[in-house]
Each structure stands twice: as structure tokens, then as C-alpha cells.
Amino acid sequence: MKWSTQDVARYKEAASYVDTVIVPLMPVDFGEDMKSKAAMGEYVNLMTDELERQFHGRVLQLPPFTYMVTAEGEQAVLRLKQWHETAVEAGKQHVIYLTADSSWKKYEEELTGTLLWLPLLPVEDLDPKLKRKTISDQIEQILPIIMEEWKKSPQ
Amino acid sequence: MSEKNHNVSRRQFLTYTLTGVGGFMAAGMLMPMVRMAVDPVLDAAAEGDMNYLVEFDELGEEPIRRELTYEADDGWYESEQIETIYVYRDGDDVVALSAVCTHLGCTVSWEGSEDYPEMFYCPCHFGLYERDGTNVEGTPPTEPLHRYEYEIRDGAVYVGQSEPQ
Known part of the structure; x- marks a missing residue:
């Protein structure tokens, strides 16, 4: 379910069925990497939308967690942990982060949720049909990881 | 004067x-x-249009998965909508089922679980449907998968809106 009035209303009715929160991680930077950071955000957004479509009834897709890459450093990790805490307090059992930014990899141990690092594919120049195909092929790879995660604590 | x-x-x-x-x-x-x-x-009146789905010749007894993409115009906000559809042939009839689980809207898949062959399986809350879309008693869904109205033009299958069965 998406972070929209319509879906949140639906979520309220079915909260016990929705035990998973997905959060796209979105880097912001003004350096030379600006374009690649934008590409990461775009790609992760597309992937998160598709993931939400597949698992609509069991996941709540939060708005992107936005962070300043160079300025924030570890601060961003602490903030993300707060998101996790809030979700757990709300009774959510699985918190999944999607990112294309490999710098999160080094904090993976420290993070309390599940980090899914997606290697960035340059989809922005593809024609819409091929773009869709690429995204759904990638999603096929991720679905089993999440289904595996769910098996650990079945509803 | x-x-x-x-x-x-x-x-x-x-x-x-x-x-x-x-x-x-x-x-x-x-x-x-x-x-x-x-x-x-x-x-919005134009929404009754039929969309191209698949060639009739491609269809067999086994449900195949197709994705339908169209621009949805929700007031002023335009967005790309995707619908996943399972389609197969049943004699001369074509059965096109929406892959949206009637429980909470996840995407179901044909034979999505090894434990349940010949069935549509929902990975979220383990809902099951028969081949014709009928929901299996005892699993979360309370109604069958929605079915699309269809027509065949020049050997191709076109689908319209999906309706509850």
C-alpha cells in the first residue's frame, strides 16, 4: 500500500495483515556525482513502486528516506534507525530498505532492518517497454528474498 | 417626435x-x-476502450502472464498503470483473469508455490484460486479473481474492464 490517503485508509482497516514496511533510500548531493545520485533515486523509486504492486496487500510503502550524502554521514544511519524503531513500535515485523547507494553496505550490520542493495541499472535511456521489462526482471530476483524473510515469521 | x-x-x-x-x-x-x-x-468516457492483449494463436490451455500498460487520467494527474493478466484458452472461449488478489490486492501467480500445482497463489497471505479463478475455501480471499471482458479482432485478443465473476 502506498503513502496516499486512499491506501492509508485501507491500511487502517487491514493493519494486522500489513506486517512489512518498505522504504526507498534516496541520496541527495551537489557534487560531481549529482547525476548518478539522481539516477539511483529514480531507479530505486521505480523498483519500490513495482515491489509495492506485487505485494500490495502486505507492505506499506513509505515516502523515500532522503539524506545528504556527504554532509550527513553516520547521522543518516541514526535517523534511519529511528524510522525502524517507529515502525516496530507500530507493530511492523519487517522493515526493508531499498537502495542503489553502495555506501549503505558498510552499515548493513548496524542497521536493524533488512537492506536490499540493488546494483544500479541505467534504465533512464531505455524505451518504456524495455524499461518495464528490465524492472520486472530485476523484481523477479528480489521477490524470493522478501518471501524468504516472511517465512521466518509467518503470519 | x-x-x-x-x-x-x-x-x-x-x-x-x-x-x-x-x-x-x-x-x-x-x-x-x-x-x-x-x-x-x-x-473518462473513453475508458471503455478495448486494449490489445495477446495473439489468439499464442494461447493454450496453460495460463500465460501478460502485462497491460495504459495511461490513467485521474483528474489532472496522469500516471502509468500496469495490470497483470493471466490468459488461456478454454475450448473456443478465452479466459482472461486479473492477477490482483481479491483479498488485499497483491499480485497472484500461476503455480507460484510448489506446494500448490495448477493453482493461482498469492504470496502475501497465501490465498489460493482454482484455474478458473474460483477462490479456495479456507484461504483469505472471499471472492474469485476478476475476469476481463474480451473480444477477438483479426486474430488478436482485446480486453476491456475486469468484472467480479
Whole structure:
């Protein structure tokens, strides 16, 4: 379910069925990497939308967690942990982060949720049909990881 | 000549003229505004269109997965909508089922679980449906998968809206 009035209303009715929160991680930077950071955000957004479509009834897709890459450093990790805490307090059992930014990899141990690092594919120049195909092929790879995660604590 | 001999006095003539001209001007300004406000409503009528799904020859007894992409116009906000559809042949009939689980809207998949062959399986809350879309008693869904109306034109299958079975 998406972070929209319509879906949140639906979520309220079915909260016990929705035990998973997905959060796209979105880097912001003004350096030379600006374009690649934008590409990461775009790609992760597309992937998160598709993931939400597949698992609509069991996941709540939060708005992107936005962070300043160079300025924030570890601060961003602490903030993300707060998101996790809030979700757990709300009774959510699985918190999944999607990112294309490999710098999160080094904090993976420290993070309390599940980090899914997606290697960035340059989809922005593809024609819409091929773009869709690429995204759904990638999603096929991720679905089993999440289904595996769910098996650990079945509803 | 006194004023009384005229059917229309000068004052009345001016009033009528100004009202008339003013009316046209107001209408000229208001029409585009009204038109713009009701535009999404007028456009929505076009939604009954049939969309190309698959060639008839490609279909067999086994449900195959297809994705339908179209631009949805929700008021002023346009977005790309994707619908996953399972389609197969049943004699001369074509069965096109929506892959949206009727429980909470996840995407189901044909033979999605090894434990349940020949069934549609929902990975979220383990809902099951028979081949024809009938929900299996005892699993979360309370109604069958929705079915699309379809027509065959020049050997290709076109689908319209999905309806509850």
C-alpha cells in the first residue's frame, strides 16, 4: 500500500495483515556525482513502486528516506534507525530498505532492518517497454528474498 | 417626435445592448473555464476502450502472464498503470483473469508455490484460486479473481474492464 490517503485508509482497516514496511533510500548531493545520485533515486523509486504492486496487500510503502550524502554521514544511519524503531513500535515485523547507494553496505550490520542493495541499472535511456521489462526482471530476483524473510515469521 | 412614440426608449435600447454584449463577454470568459473543469469527466468516457492483449494463436490451455500498460487520467494527474493478466484458452472461449488478489490486492501467480500445482497463489497471505479463478475455501480471499471482458479482432485478443465473476 502506498503513502496516499486512499491506501492509508485501507491500511487502517487491514493493519494486522500489513506486517512489512518498505522504504526507498534516496541520496541527495551537489557534487560531481549529482547525476548518478539522481539516477539511483529514480531507479530505486521505480523498483519500490513495482515491489509495492506485487505485494500490495502486505507492505506499506513509505515516502523515500532522503539524506545528504556527504554532509550527513553516520547521522543518516541514526535517523534511519529511528524510522525502524517507529515502525516496530507500530507493530511492523519487517522493515526493508531499498537502495542503489553502495555506501549503505558498510552499515548493513548496524542497521536493524533488512537492506536490499540493488546494483544500479541505467534504465533512464531505455524505451518504456524495455524499461518495464528490465524492472520486472530485476523484481523477479528480489521477490524470493522478501518471501524468504516472511517465512521466518509467518503470519 | 417625443420619446413616447418609440417602442423602445433610448435608455431601454442601451440597457438591452449592454446586457447582450456583457452576456457574450461573460460567456466567452466562462466557457473555457467550465470546459476545463469538466474535461476529466468528458475524457473518462473513453475508458471503455478495448486494449490489445495477446495473439489468439499464442494461447493454450496453460495460463500465460501478460502485462497491460495504459495511461490513467485521474483528474489532472496522469500516471502509468500496469495490470497483470493471466490468459488461456478454454475450448473456443478465452479466459482472461486479473492477477490482483481479491483479498488485499497483491499480485497472484500461476503455480507460484510448489506446494500448490495448477493453482493461482498469492504470496502475501497465501490465498489460493482454482484455474478458473474460483477462490479456495479456507484461504483469505472471499471472492474469485476478476475476469476481463474480451473480444477477438483479426486474430488478436482485446480486453476491456475486469468484472467480479
